[in-house]
Amino acid sequence: MAQHPEIRTVNVTRYVTPLREGGSLPAIAEADDGFMYVLKFRGAGQGIKALIAELIGGEVARALGLKVPELVLANLDTAFGRTEPDEEIQDLLKASVGLNLALHYLSGAITYDPAVIKIEPRLASQIVWLDCLLMNVDRTARNTNMLIWQKELWLIDHGATLFFHHNWQSWKEQALKPFVQVKDHVLLPQASQLIEVDAECRTMLTPERIRAIVDLVPDEWLATDLAEASVAERRQVYADFLITRIASSHIFVKEAQHAGKILI
Structure with a gap:
């Protein structure tokens, strides 16, 4: 990649x-x-x-x-x-x-229905790990934000993630928080390989890769209120938030495992 x-x-x-x-x-x-x-x-x-x-x-x-x-x-x-x-x-x-x-646009895609299609544990664990990292509150049974297209699972709608950016001053505190809403994640019951997936994801999401992704954000999207912070400062906070959260992933993995045990 x-x-x-x-x-x-x-x-x-x-x-x-x-x-x-x-x-x-x-x-x-x-x-x-x-x-x-x-x-x-x-x-x-x-x-x-x-x-x-x-x-x-x-x-x-x-x-x-x-x-x-x-x-x-x-x-x-x-x-x-x-x-x-x-x-x-x-x-x-x-x-x-x-x-x-x-x-x-994935023409002909259908909404993922957890009652009809079961996702294998490794993929379920990867998606749960991702959503804990991003603090994604929008992958529930009521609204899965996943599609089946050409017999494969596709992820959509990540706009409800990274909600730390609604309060910039608390980003460090937010980066170290467990993601308690994982208890409502539609794939949590299948996510039995979180420990194995955690090690793999941390290896793939290096600080360099995170910075490269954050660099894709257009400057004009980051320039909404320059009195609060500069474009460069905001970009740095997004990168630092994710890098810190990845380095501390054991916090949200432990929360996800605890929530999974309660479901059993």
Whole structure:
């Protein structure tokens, strides 16, 4: 796997249809490379921080060898959406001019149903480990945020991760916290190889690889409030948070094992 991940930039050419699941109102859109994408808007309620979490979380998952749809930066022109009749969508498009984030649209994919498909222990353990690292509260039985596409499991929607960035001052404290919400993780009952997976994941997610992933975040997404911190300082905090959390992974692995035993 490459040490230095890359991310393409595309221009959105056609708004196809909104996806009304959840509050952020993502959409299926077509880009100038001819592909269809699920477009996540910077002007949505969760704002740019959700896009940063989506990008970092998705690329960390990919670095671990997990399947994630390709992520691209999606440029939205000022003229885009002027003919959109829906006022709510038009406002969203106007507020999202510039760089947004999009995931390659997996046509024909179905939502993962834990009652129908069982995931083998190693893969389940990898995903639980990832979500403990990222503090992902959004992989529950009610909302798995996983798809089955071409008979393989794909991870989507990492925008609800890294919530330390809503309170920058406490990032060191947050980095060392167990992830108690793991008790609600949809794959926790199958995650019986956390110790083995922990050692492998720590080896793969070197500080250099983490910094390379964080470097993918566009400067303009980090420049929302320069009075609070500079772009470079914010980028450094994301990297330091993840590097610290990986180095202290025994804390969240122990919490996950404890939560798993309670389920038995």
